[in-house]
Amino acid sequence: MTPIALMGALEIGLIFALVALGVLISFRILDFPDLTADGSFPLGGAVAATLIAGGHDPWLACAFGALAGAASGLVTAWLHVRLNILQLLASILVMIALYSINLRIMGAPNMPLIGSPTVFAPFIGEALENSWLVQPAVLAVIIVVTKIALDLFFASQTGLAMRATGANPRMARAQGVATERMVLSGMALSNALIALAGALYVQTQGGADVSMGVGTIVVGLAAVIIGETLLPSRKLWVITLATIIGALLYRLLIAVALNADFIGLQAQDLNLITALLVGFALVLPKLKAKFSRKAGGKH
Amino acid sequence: MLRADNLFKTFNPGTPIENPVLRGLSLTIESGQFVTVIGSNGAGKSTLLNAISGDLFVDRGSLHIDEQDVTRVPAWQRAGMVARVFQDPMAGTCEGLSIEENMALAWHRGRSRGFGRAIRVEQRELFRDKLAMLKLGLENRLADRIDLLSGGQRQAVSLLMASLQPSRILLLDEHTAALDPKTAAFVLELTDRIVQENKLTAMMVTHSMRQALDHGHRTVMLHQGRVVLDVSGDERKQMQVSDLLAMFEKTRGEQIDDDALLLG
Numbered sequence: 350m351t352p353i354a355l356m357g358a359l360e361i362g363l364i365f366a367l368v369a370l371g372v373l374i375s376f377r378i379l380d381f382p383d384l385t386a387d388g389s390f391p392l393g394g395a396v397a398a399t400l401i402a403g404g405h406d407p408w409l410a411c412a413f414g415a416l417a418g419a420a421s422g423l424v425t426a427w428l429h430v431r432l433n434i435l436q437l438l439a440s441i442l443v444m445i446a447l448y449s450i451n452l453r454i455m456g457a458p459n460m461p462l463i464g465s466p467t468v469f470a471p472f473i474g475e476a477l478e479n480s481w482l483v484q485p486a487v488l489a490v491i492i493v494v495t496k497i498a499l500d501l502f503f504a505s506q507t508g509l510a511m512r513a514t515g516a517n518p519r520m521a522r523a524q525g526v527a528t529e530r531m532v533l534s535g536m537a538l539s540n541a542l543i544a545l546a547g548a549l550y551v552q553t554q555g556g557a558d559v560s561m562g563v564g565t566i567v568v569g570l571a572a573v574i575i576g577e578t579l580l581p582s583r584k585l586w587v588i589t590l591a592t593i594i595g596a597l598l599y600r601l602l603i604a605v606a607l608n609a610d611f612i613g614l615q616a617q618d619l620n621l622i623t624a625l626l627v628g629f630a631l632v633l634p635k636l637k638a639k640f641s642r643k644a645g646g647k648h
Numbered sequence: 649m650l651r652a653d654n655l656f657k658t659f660n661p662g663t664p665i666e667n668p669v670l671r672g673l674s675l676t677i678e679s680g681q682f683v684t685v686i687g688s689n690g691a692g693k694s695t696l697l698n699a700i701s702g703d704l705f706v707d708r709g710s711l712h713i714d715e716q717d718v719t720r721v722p723a724w725q726r727a728g729m730v731a732r733v734f735q736d737p738m739a740g741t742c743e744g745l746s747i748e749e750n751m752a753l754a755w756h757r758g759r760s761r762g763f764g765r766a767i768r769v770e771q772r773e774l775f776r777d778k779l780a781m782l783k784l785g786l787e788n789r790l791a792d793r794i795d796l797l798s799g800g801q802r803q804a805v806s807l808l809m810a811s812l813q814p815s816r817i818l819l820l821d822e823h824t825a826a827l828d829p830k831t832a833a834f835v836l837e838l839t840d841r842i843v844q845e846n847k848l849t850a851m852m853v854t855h856s857m858r859q860a861l862d863h864g865h866r867t868v869m870l871h872q873g874r875v876v877l878d879v880s881g882d883e884r885k886q887m888q889v890s891d892l893l894a895m896f897e898k899t900r901g902e903q904i905d906d907d908a909l910l911l912g
Binding site: 502504505506507508509510512513516517519520521522523524525526527528583 | 701702703722723724725727728730732734739740741742743744745746749752753754756757758759761762763764765766767793
């Protein structure tokens with residue numbers, strides 16, 4: 350694998366680290382199985398691409414993309430909390446609705462951004478000779494800042510209340526936590542991160558496409574599961590770190606699998622590989638336990 | 649002070665499994681009073697506690713805490729007034745969070761939560777001092793996950809958590825029922841100590857008539873969603889478990905007679 354291909358895998362891995370952090374908040378911290386991601390990821394991309402194409406600042410475009418994502422998460426949470434619609438179903442409804450909304454926002458199934466300004470553009474030379482290095486570097490900074498901000502948030506009074514809401518809502522209420530509000534704001538935060546990833550993604554890919562969200566949730570979940578399998582911990586700063594490592598590792602494994610000619614895999618096999626990888630990561634802890642039992646382990 | 653007036657609550661109304669649990673229950677508890685509550689299964693003990701905590705709303709009647717009408721106030725808004733220890737040790741603490749994180753959650757009960765650090769140095773000191781009172785060695789395990797503790801240890805921590813902030817009433821829902829006799833005795837002794845030290849108004853539901861008479865200032869018996877016995881002072885001091893048991897049988901016996909009359 351060439352260094353450029355490696356950096357390309359790293360770049361997408363970093364973007365999906367944001368998705369994975371969002372999935373971590375909904376699935377693990379709030380215990381809210383949320384499939385909105387497949388709609389909020391392209392939503393962030395559509396909003397950002399439309400704003401950038403309209404001549405707006407790319408950072409501003411990212412911010413509005415994230416805001417739009419927050420709104421979609423809020424709708425999913427509201428459908429569940431206020432209208433008592435099953436979590437999974439509520440998120441599927443929003444995801445489907447977003448497909449139409451994303452088409453409306455872009456006015457077309459796709460929107461090219463070739464030659465438009467991006468958040469990476471100021472750091473890239475005129476001949477684009479260093480873009481393969483600059484894009485992952487900028488993304489890495491964004492990820493590190495996001496991780497630290499999340500760690501600080503979940504160590505705060507409100508963050509702790511949010512974690513309690515997911516772990517034991519009845520106890521949280523007994524301690525005076527407005528659990529409904531926590532679910533609403535947590536889901537907004539989760540989907541804001543996922544939409545921000547979408548907004549950055551369109552800027553690395555040179556355009557937005559309405560179908561770019563397919564499988565987002567599976568990739569995010571894969572990263573979370575790989576992370577917690579490799580680095581099991583209850584400390585939140587370790588969990589966020591593991592999630593980011595999981596996302597990077599996932600993309601690297603995919604890149605290796607697709608690049609190894611002797612295996613004979615092609616790009617269209619991506620979803621199959623993902624499913625196999627997630628499946629493997631899910632059974633790995635059980636296999637480990639079984640193995641240690643057979644080896645006469647004391648566990 | 650807690651005042652419950654004529655509370656009614658029916659589960660599954662209008663269905664074949666309709667179940668009227670509270671049927672005009674009235675009860676007033678003065679500030680600083682420790683009341684024990686007994687009654688058979690289905691007498692309405694847990695429903696009464698859930699109604700006071702706000703976990704469920706009554707169909708009719710009113711609830712006042714210190715002259716404030718809380719009948720329609722949701723549980724999380726009442727939390728500043730009502731502290732609670734659950735029967736299930738798992739229910740009162742938050743699995744996956746550490747001991748100090750659980751205590752920090754309780755330390756903020758009834759207070760607004762911002763974006764400041766949940767656990768500051770002085771709080772950690774306070775938690776350590778409080779845990780040291782238990783003499784269980786937990787003061788050295790602040791960062792341990794709470795689900796590593798035994799049921800008794802978790803109930804003891806739950807009690808501490810309930811006393812970290814002032815409350816108008818402390819609700820104890822058979823909080824020793826899931827423990828072995830020795831641990832139960834320890835948790836009960838701790839309960840008495842915490843209630844006395846903080847001069848708490850408390851309500852303890854129990855299945856044990858012995859416990860009901862040995863602890864607190866007043867004993868109330870519920871039957872079919874109403875208060876059927878209310879003893880305190882000298883009358884209660886002279887009371888034996890056998891007396892209580894006789895009264896218990898009597899109320900149930902009367903009920904059977906009533907049914908017999910109806911069927912006849």
